[in-house]
Amino acid sequence: MVNVSVPHSEVTALLEESDLDFRFHSKDDDFALKTYDTNIMGRFSCPNDECGSTGWSSKKIAITIRMYTGDKYNARVYHQRCQECKRLSQPILDDSYAERVAYRLKKWSGVEMEAPVYGGESNGPHIRSLCEGCKAGHCSEGKWYC
Numbered sequence: 001m002v003n004v005s006v007p008h009s010e011v012t013a014l015l016e017e018s019d020l021d022f023r024f025h026s027k028d029d030d031f032a033l034k035t036y037d038t039n040i041m042g043r044f045s046c047p048n049d050e051c052g053s054t055g056w057s058s059k060k061i062a063i064t065i066r067m068y069t070g071d072k073y074n075a076r077v078y079h080q081r082c083q084e085c086k087r088l089s090q091p092i093l094d095d096s097y098a099e100r101v102a103y104r105l106k107k108w109s110g111v112e113m114e115a116p117v118y119g120g121e122s123n124g125p126h127i128r129s130l131c132e133g134c135k136a137g138h139c140s141e142g143k144w145y146c
């Protein structure tokens, strides 16, 4: 589990469209005003050189978005384990990260928007034992089966 701050500039760019300005909050143990569990898309590659896995893509990467006082936010992206060797892997995120984080922050800020259409069918069953989001109880995909 890590906080991903790299795509912050992309989130900022999307927020500017609605005249919003949020800063990235690097601590995630503080009290958050709002918390939202959702999922994003991305790709994993297995960090284990001896593993035969060529990596996998996921349309259900668990993410927890949090908003704090003083126009601050952060997002925790949950890792997944390799199906072959069970090693933990950090995802390479696509545009869905910034889109979903910005959408949530706009919504929390009272910006009127049309509900987004999240394309893409799930690529295979969600394997809860391999998902750190499920383990932490923050995976919106996993909750559907609970």
Ligand SMILES: [Zn+2]
Residues within 6 Å of the ligand: 046, 047, 048, 051, 052, 053, 082, 083, 084, 085, 086, 087
């Ligand atoms: Zn592996």
Ligand SMILES: [Zn+2]
Residues within 6 Å of the ligand: 062, 126, 127, 128, 131, 132, 133, 134, 135, 139, 140, 141, 142
């Ligand atoms: Zn999950």
